[in-house]
Amino acid sequence: MSKYDVAIIGGGILGTSISYWISSLYDVNLCVIEKESNVAMHASSRNTAVVHSPFYLNPKTKKVLAKSALISYEMWEKLAKKTNVPWNKTGVLEIAINEGQHDTLEEYMDWGIKNGIPSQDLELLDAKQVAQIEPNVKCHSAIYSKREVSTDYGAFTNEIKKESNALGTNFIFQKNVKQIKKNQNNSIIIFDDDSNITADFVINCAGGNSLDIAQMLGLATEYSDLHFRGEYWVADPQYSDLVKTTIYTVAEFKGYPFLDPHWIKKANGQA
Ligand SMILES: Cc1cc2nc3c(=O)[nH]c(=O)nc-3n(C[C@H](O)[C@H](O)[C@H](O)COP(=O)(O)OP(=O)(O)OC[C@H]3O[C@@H](n4cnc5c(N)ncnc54)[C@H](O)[C@@H]3O)c2cc1C
DSSP states (O other): OEEEEEEEEOOSHHHHHHHHHHHHHSOOOEEEEESSSSSOOSTTTSSOOEEOOSTTSOTTTSHHHHHHHHHHHHHHHHHHHHSSOOOBOOOEEEEESSHHHHHHHHHHHHHHHHTTOOGGGEEEEEHHHHHHHOTTOOOSEEEEETTOEEOOHHHHHHHHHHHHHHTTOEEEESOOEEEEEEOSSOEEEEETTSOEEEEEEEEEOOGGGHHHHHHHTTOSTTOOOOOOOOOOOOOOGGGTTSOSSEEEEOOSSTTOTTOSOEEOOOTTSOO
16 A cells, blocks of 8 residues: 555646645655546646636635736746747637626726736727727727736646656556545545555545545535536637637626636637
């Protein structure tokens, strides 16, 4: 039975990045357990791939998240330059189609500045100004967030994996955690092929399965989760240059800013 100081469950962008930080800061025996054959096989490579600027986060309730987004932007940019990960500054237009949605944009402008986005990177535009940037977009008004980038988070995760590997992290693939037994000093992590490892500390980064992992440890038993899916459609090539910018609409529910339909200008040029 292998023994680790720290075992991270989940090799998405979160688990892989945490493995990198821990192994760069401490001399520990660390592993990442991933049920697939590589890192970033789920949300971390199948997302919209936009590096967002936090104008949509309420600084009163989401201050730390906003600050993290701002700080990490420069780190991603540095890593993209060092590697071959795409970094296309497409910008984002967050569009309002009526006066009510425009009020939300004004609030977002205030939040964006309070969250530390440089004022030259955030502009509130009227319909005419939007048309000058994107003649095919008709709206009431929009925020033009110039810093936003289209990238490839799967490629980023693979680069971080390489760096973490070089620092000594052991990536254990094709092992699906089915049970965790907690002793006084450590945990026994049991896989669905009945093999196991022990670890002094377990870090739960299992994405959509995080609640299942927490509940294996007897935690968060009062919660349940709801999984839902979205659809990405790829526009036919003759339409991919209809707009150059990534476009979001003001969300119907402010707490879920990315669930409404959006048009993404991807790093590979597709829309
Ligand atoms: C549709 C969509 C669009 C998004 N767009 C953006 C965007 O444009 N910009 C942005 O910044 N963020 C975006 N996000 C959010 C971002 O993708 C996620 O926050 C991020 O990928 C989460 O990473 P993760 O490592 O926590 O989870 P995941 O990538 O899901 O990784 C979890 C890993 O845990 C593994 N695992 C689970 N259970 C077990 C188990 N029992 N045993 C072993 N391994 C296990 C899984 O196989 C998986 O690889 C989007 C998300 C979605 C769903």
